[in-house]
Amino acid sequence: xxxxxxxxxxLNIKNLLIWSxxxxxxxxxxxxxxxxxxxxxxxxxxxxxxxxxxADAFGMSTLSIATLKGYFATEIGTIHGLxxxxxxxxxxIGMLSKEEEAHTGEFLFSLPLSRSKVVLAKxxxxxxxxxxxxxxCAALYALGFVALGEGIPAKEFLTFMGMQLVMDIExxxxxxxxxxLSGKNKMGLGLGIALICYxxxxxxxxxxxxxxxxxxxxxSFSNASEIFSGADISSKALIVxxxxxxxxxxxxxxxxxxxxxxx
Numbered sequence: 001x002x003x004x005x006x007x008x009x010x011l012n013i014k015n016l017l018i019w020s021x022x023x024x025x026x027x028x029x030x031x032x033x034x035x036x037x038x039x040x041x042x043x044x045x046x047x048x049x050x051x052x053x054x055a056d057a058f059g060m061s062t063l064s065i066a067t068l069k070g071y072f073a074t075e076i077g078t079i080h081g082l083x084x085x086x087x088x089x090x091x092x093i094g095m096l097s098k099e100e101e102a103h104t105g106e107f108l109f110s111l112p113l114s115r116s117k118v119v120l121a122k123x124x125x126x127x128x129x130x131x132x133x134x135x136x137c138a139a140l141y142a143l144g145f146v147a148l149g150e151g152i153p154a155k156e157f158l159t160f161m162g163m164q165l166v167m168d169i170e171x172x173x174x175x176x177x178x179x180x181l182s183g184k185n186k187m188g189l190g191l192g193i194a195l196i197c198y199x200x201x202x203x204x205x206x207x208x209x210x211x212x213x214x215x216x217x218x219x220s221f222s223n224a225s226e227i228f229s230g231a232d233i234s235s236k237a238l239i240v241x242x243x244x245x246x247x248x249x250x251x252x253x254x255x256x257x258x259x260x261x262x263x
Contacts, residue, residue, distance in 0.1 A: 001113065004121035012091055012129060019090075020133045023083040024140035027076040031144030034071055068150050069228055072141070073160075077224025080137060080164060085194040085218075088168040091129055092175035093190025095122045096256055097182045115257050119180070123249060126172050134165045156228045163222035163233065170218040170241045171197060173248040180252035180259075215240055 096119065138161045145152045175190045201219035204210040214220040215237035227233070 001117045001121045004113065004118055005125050008095070008122055008125040009128065012125070015087075015091065016129050016132060019083070019087040020136040021140075023080060023087070023133075024137040026083075027079055027137065028140045028144045030076055030079070031068075031072065031141065032147055034068055035148055068145070068148065069153055069156075073224040073228035076141060077160065077228075080141075081167070081219060081222065081224065082194075082198055084133065084137075084164055084168045085171050085198060086191060087133060088126075088130060088172040089175045089190035089194040090187065092126050092172040093179050093187055093193075094185035095126060095176060096179040096252070097185050116253060119253050119256050123176065123252070126176065127169065130165060130168045130172060134161055134168070137161075153228065156230075159233075160222070160224050160227045163227065166238070166241060167218040167222040170245050173245040173252075177248035177252045177255070180256040218244075 138157075142152055142157075171194055174193055178186060178189060178193070197218050200217045201214060201223070204214040204217070204220075215234050217237075218241055221233050221237040221241065
């Protein structure tokens with residue numbers, strides 16, 4: 001099992017570094033240029049806060065982008081949320097199906113390893129990569145605050161990064177389950193799942209009738225503007241996230257063990 005885990009980590013290390021550094025450095029750059037834009041931020045903040053549904057969707061009605069805290073929540077929070085969700089989908093959607101599609105399963109399952117151990121090793125690999133992704137991005141964002149000589153709102157910052165990790169794990173679990181069902185890499189479907197989750201949350205914050213159903217989506221409890229404005233995290237949303245994650249991972253084990261894999 002350890003061999004499978006290390007092999008998957010080695011195969012995905014390039015993707016991990018590319019995504020972590022791309023999202024992290026993009027966020028860092030946005031934080032660093034804040035100083036040069038600060039003088040104009042007040043007028044922009046007033047304009048954005050009066051844009052109705054648009055302001056509600058991106059949290060600009062509750063936080064001012066004229067402050068670094070509000071700017072981070074509305075701008076970098078959006079970048080990290082979308083980027084993290086897409087990364088989680090990409091690494092999970094082909095984790096199991098690629099063995100069948102590339103015919104590497106013929107060798108893998110000839111080893112003295114049960115399917116359950118293979119699935120567990122790949123599942124742990126995904127979790128480790130998501131943790132590393134979150135840590136690298138958080139370190140780069142923190143570096144941006146330090147570069148500007150600004151204090152980091154530690155409680156909100158750590159809560160946001162933690163909830164983003166939980167969200168990424170939920171999206172990865174859904175895609176991992178899809179990967180266990182299919183013999184082909186459904187990359188488009190994986191990206192679609194992440195984008196649908198994002199759009200559901202975005203639209204739900206604009207359409208009043210959908211707001212009460214936001215807890216069903218993984219982006220509901222990880223919304224940066226709510227976390228940085230001090231709003232309570234929905235326990236109902238976290239329960240749904242935990243249930244979906246557990247059911248999808250359990251489903252992946254059950255389906256992959258029962259499937260007749262193509263040679």
